[in-house]
Amino acid sequence: MATAEQIKSLLQSHYKNDDDRFTSIALQVAAHEARKGNMSIAQEIKSLVEKSKSGGFKIIKLNRDVSDLVLVFHPENRLNELILSEEVRSKLERIITEYKQRDKIQKFGLNNRRKILLSGIPGTGKTITASAIAGELKLPLYVIMMDKLMTKYMGETAAKLRDVFNMMQSNRGVYLFDEFDAIGAERARDNEVGEMRRVLNAFLQFIEQDTSDSIILGATNNIKILDSALFRRFDDIITYTIPNTQEIKELIGLKLSGFLGKYKLDKVIKESKGLSHAEITNACNDALKETILADKKTVSQVLLIRMIQDRKTNYL
Numbered sequence: 001m002a003t004a005e006q007i008k009s010l011l012q013s014h015y016k017n018d019d020d021r022f023t024s025i026a027l028q029v030a031a032h033e034a035r036k037g038n039m040s041i042a043q044e045i046k047s048l049v050e051k052s053k054s055g056g057f058k059i060i061k062l063n064r065d066v067s068d069l070v071l072v073f074h075p076e077n078r079l080n081e082l083i084l085s086e087e088v089r090s091k092l093e094r095i096i097t098e099y100k101q102r103d104k105i106q107k108f109g110l111n112n113r114r115k116i117l118l119s120g121i122p123g124t125g126k127t128i129t130a131s132a133i134a135g136e137l138k139l140p141l142y143v144i145m146m147d148k149l150m151t152k153y154m155g156e157t158a159a160k161l162r163d164v165f166n167m168m169q170s171n172r173g174v175y176l177f178d179e180f181d182a183i184g185a186e187r188a189r190d191n192e193v194g195e196m197r198r199v200l201n202a203f204l205q206f207i208e209q210d211t212s213d214s215i216i217l218g219a220t221n222n223i224k225i226l227d228s229a230l231f232r233r234f235d236d237i238i239t240y241t242i243p244n245t246q247e248i249k250e251l252i253g254l255k256l257s258g259f260l261g262k263y264k265l266d267k268v269i270k271e272s273k274g275l276s277h278a279e280i281t282n283a284c285n286d287a288l289k290e291t292i293l294a295d296k297k298t299v300s301q302v303l304l305i306r307m308i309q310d311r312k313t314n315y316l
């Protein structure tokens, strides 16, 4: 058993968010157990520590100045987990290919495309695209919390933005400004126009001036309310739409894989028309849960259709 002293230190480092110290005490406990001959518990503690280091979707600590603004993830998502139109997929593949071979193109004075606007209706895969790009490039994903970024004081907001952009220089990664209309939209409104316009302009300038190796993604559900001045700052705009017949079929196949019954999907697809990827995914998960809880091996067509109809009534 760990000593009371060790437990106390563990608690202290936990509450102080001191991960390094927490890990080092955990390893001390493991060593302590090993010395006492408790090899298996020592090994278990060690592998828990190892696992947390290489964790799939783990939040780690950041520079103190932006840690309340930016969340860090280490996603393991891949592009092939996404059902996308040919156009969107090839644009994403191009970003990945250019990034991987950026040295090669930079020798000729060219830059890889890395400032990207993702636009489209909710639930069509914009946020998860950021995870997939980070996963494919084995880069950390930094998600900027837009609500925390915006303050009433222009000077403060711009300073916070500057901190985030400075971080891009020192911490290479994929930076996601999700639902980023929060900045852009304000420009069109009448109240506080002056302040918000200055914030937006600061943001545009930061994007334009940025020469880091990081990938910058802005995601928006509502491109129409964004000022066209925003678009010119991006290397590419990727538009997400609800899935077509073929994409619905692939999506259901992907989400239910081993659990799909041997029936034609035509009826299910017809019911799914007009729903987003996220809504269809949720319907599949609902059907899957009910199937598993009923100890059945496959999701029945009736159940799947019922779950999709449920989603539709929630929606409309």
Ligand SMILES: Nc1ncnc2c1ncn2[C@@H]1O[C@H](COP(=O)(O)OP(=O)(O)O)[C@@H](O)[C@H]1O
Residues within 6 Å of the ligand: 081, 082, 083, 084, 121, 122, 123, 124, 125, 126, 127, 128, 129, 240, 251, 277, 278, 279, 281
């Ligand atoms: N194109 C897609 N392919 C596969 N799954 C998707 C897709 N779009 C959305 N999903 C599913 O729906 C969830 C929510 O999607 P999300 O990326 O948050 O949408 P958005 O950011 O466009 O609102 C995802 O985590 C994923 O499970």
Ligand SMILES: [Mg+2]
Residues within 6 Å of the ligand: 123, 126, 127, 128, 178, 179, 219
């Ligand atoms: Mg999103």
